[in-house]
């Protein structure tokens with residue numbers, strides 16, 4: 001007998017759960033794109049997007065996803081033949097590298113593997129070796145969604161400063177924006193990218209690029225920039241169409257407005273705290289189950305774990321078996337493992353991820369943990385006792 005009727009829950013790391021308030025805001029007739037309310041609502045997004053990223057600098061919006069946001073940032077920063085340094089802690093940093101190489105940027109990757117954060121000593125060495133300051137930008141992710149590591153942006157900034165290196169600092173916050181604390185100006189970040197479908201609780205389709213004055217200056221000589229990706233008119237449009245370089249993503253504008261209202265009404269630091277506590281509930285459950293048997297958190301050090309996503313190792317084929325079981329029997333869909341083993345390789349089935357970003361509360365987390373515990377039991381996978389108890393203890397102590 002399946003117990004999966006009722007409202008299903010997509011607990012993958014994006015797209016995340018869309019709040020009813022966001023969906024209702026989008027459920028309307030097409031607005032006029034030439035004048036009126038849409039123009040006012042669009043303009044109102046800009047200061048709130050700046051607040052979200054902790055910046056007084058600039059923000060540009062795009063009709064795109066995360067991949068487009070990378071391309072937007074790269075196009076505005078580089079000229080062909082420039083050099084970039086990418087700090088890889090999983091599959092997502094490689095998106096920076098792929099996009100940069102496709103624009104003719106000479107891109108060096110420092111690879112820190114799938115279970116660790118950035119080794120600052122190795123970064124310092126690479127910066128010292130660049131005596132001529134040829135590296136134009138250093139690119140990283142705050143949270144790598146494949147490994148669920150959360151990197152220390154301030155430590156990378158400090159390394160650049162310690163070496164007196166003038167490179168721009170580019171940070172992918174697609175997974176972490178609105179989930180983990182991020183302060184663009186205080187942390188000295190030059191370019192930030194994000195997208196609508198994760199912590200920002202809005203359907204996929206909007207990309208964002210925030211950029212500092214230093215990056216704006218550098219952009220003036222960046223030869224990769226195209227008409228469509230050019231961030232300058234989008235960030236300071238003289239006419240409405242320039243926000244989008246064409247027709248506005250009308251319904252997304254209303255959806256994002258509702259999502260930002262929800263975040264700001266709750267308070268950004270409360271939103272971060274909520275994500276931290278709900279993440280700790282997941283970790284407590286996984287650690288209890290992991291006391292016996294194959295369940296293991298991919299990132300051992302809690303200080304390096306994302307508050308938006310958790311990657312779990314469980315051995316093949318148990319990852320796929322467990323995902324199938326909880327979806328078919330409990331109506332919860334967990335995320336596939338990503339970047340840990342090649343697709344098609346039997347090892348690929350040994351991982352899964354849980355997204356815990358955005359529109360999320362304690363009962364969704366406890367329900368998912370209960371479903372996973374039931375799955376471990378049903379599949380006769382050895383596991384430590386008390387996962388759900390451990391999670392409930394975190395929630396009750398919050």
Ligand SMILES: *Cc1c(COP(=O)(O)O)cnc(C)c1O
Pocket residue numbers: 014065066067068092095141143144145172173174175176195204
């Ligand atoms: C989801 C994600 C991306 C890719 O976004 P798409 O919308 O799928 O293109 C890039 N980086 C990070 C950190 C992500 O979490």
